Amino acid sequence: MTPDNANKTLINSDYPLDKVVFMASGSFTEPSGGFGEYNVPHGLPFRPLLVGTWSTDPNFTISYEAGTSGFTDLSIAQLTIQSTTNTIRLLPTNYTGSTITYYWRVFGFMPSDVNLDASFTAAQADLFAMSSEYNYTKLWQEGVLLWNGTTQTINHGFGYRPQVDIWFEQELNSNLLTRWYQGIDNSFMGTDSVQVTDTQIIFRFLSSGGVAGRKWFYRIYQDTGVGI
Amino acid sequence: MTKPKQFILNSDYASLKNDNKGRITLVIPAGAVIPANGGSVTWSSEIDIGTRNATMRTQMESSLYPGQWTPGNMRVIDMNMNYSGTPSVESGLVSVIRVSPTRIRLYCTHFNFAPFNISVITGQTVTADVITFLSPFN
Numbered sequence: 001m002t003p004d005n006a007n008k009t010l011i012n013s014d015y016p017l018d019k020v021v022f023m024a025s026g027s028f029t030e031p032s033g034g035f036g037e038y039n040v041p042h043g044l045p046f047r048p049l050l051v052g053t054w055s056t057d058p059n060f061t062i063s064y065e066a067g068t069s070g071f072t073d074l075s076i077a078q079l080t081i082q083s084t085t086n087t088i089r090l091l092p093t094n095y096t097g098s099t100i101t102y103y104w105r106v107f108g109f110m111p112s113d114v115n116l117d118a119s120f121t122a123a124q125a126d127l128f129a130m131s132s133e134y135n136y137t138k139l140w141q142e143g144v145l146l147w148n149g150t151t152q153t154i155n156h157g158f159g160y161r162p163q164v165d166i167w168f169e170q171e172l173n174s175n176l177l178t179r180w181y182q183g184i185d186n187s188f189m190g191t192d193s194v195q196v197t198d199t200q201i202i203f204r205f206l207s208s209g210g211v212a213g214r215k216w217f218y219r220i221y222q223d224t225g226v227g228i
Numbered sequence: 229m230t231k232p233k234q235f236i237l238n239s240d241y242a243s244l245k246n247d248n249k250g251r252i253t254l255v256i257p258a259g260a261v262i263p264a265n266g267g268s269v270t271w272s273s274e275i276d277i278g279t280r281n282a283t284m285r286t287q288m289e290s291s292l293y294p295g296q297w298t299p300g301n302m303r304v305i306d307m308n309m310n311y312s313g314t315p316s317v318e319s320g321l322v323s324v325i326r327v328s329p330t331r332i333r334l335y336c337t338h339f340n341f342a343p344f345n346i347s348v349i350t351g352q353t354v355t356a357d358v359i360t361f362l363s364p365f366n
Contacts, residue, residue: 196298227358
């Protein structure tokens with residue numbers, strides 16, 4: 001099947017679906033006035049590729065992606081979420097003037113360089129595993145690149161911009177794995193950036209503080225990243 | 229337990245259900261003035277998309293750099309500003325956040341700590357393509 005056709009199906013047995021191998025949630029209270037750090041053991045034999053959200057409401061009526069918040073100035077409050085070899089690392093910022101209870105939820109994928117047994121995350125027989133009401137994004141390629149101070153390119157040739165998810169090891173501590181969240185205009189060279197085109201995913205490893213060998217995990221999907 | 233990578237799909241593992249996609253645009257107009265001495269201006273735009281605790285995959289583009297789409301919920305953009313007659317390129321931060329269970333906002337807030345007003349020389353449109361997923365926790 002051509003990539004274009006795969007993009008138009010809800011499920012395609014030629015490509016694996018995202019399988020969530022880890023889920024966790026919790027809360028903590030952070031007083032106003034600075035930064036905090038909380039580490040929660042994840043019990044996995046690998047660092048999961050985490051996707052996290054947080055809320056000030058235990059029901060998550062309004063929730064925020066990790067690294068964002070409801071404030072127009074993100075330096076007032078937000079929550080950074082990382083994975084380490086042993087823990088989920090939660091880094092709240094709180095300059096609101098009030099104590100915040102952070103409710104957090106994370107789920108994770110297995111990195112491309114790991115192939116291990118994983119505990120089930122959806123064993124309830126009374127829940128739908130699949131529903132044709134929804135699309136299931138089809139993983140075209142996963143892998144890992146090593147930061148080396150150059151531009152590295154992955155050719156996909158789809159003819160449209162695919163969905164992409166990326167996690168990277170921090171420059172100061174390779175044990176810290178964070179989901180990529182921020183693009184940057186071209187004029188800011190000297191900074192790492194990722195660009196998605198109709199034919200390629202371009203990783204510009206140009207950070208002035210970059211460390212050779214740091215891992216960048218990527219997941220590229222058959223599904224279009226175009227919003228309309 | 230089993231090795232999840234041995235299966236194309238496996239109902240014992242939660243999967244990500246892609247429930248919607250949308251495009252949101254934000255216009256930062258040429259000539260916009262940001263007041264002096266700590267003043268700020270916020271430009272924002274909203275669309276209805278997703279459900280409670282929906283997660284997102286986002287890509288953004290600035291009209292100053294057409295075709296350069298970057299993944300992530302934030303983007304640092306160039307802003308060509310007039311500093312009392314002197315042009316200067318500053319960085320601005322554009323973010324996508326959820327403002328209600330079914331609504332997201334694309335916004336940019338720019339501050340001015342100079343003792344004089346500054347203004348936008350070159351306007352731009354920032355576009356965000358957003359794909360939402362049901363939370364596995366739902």
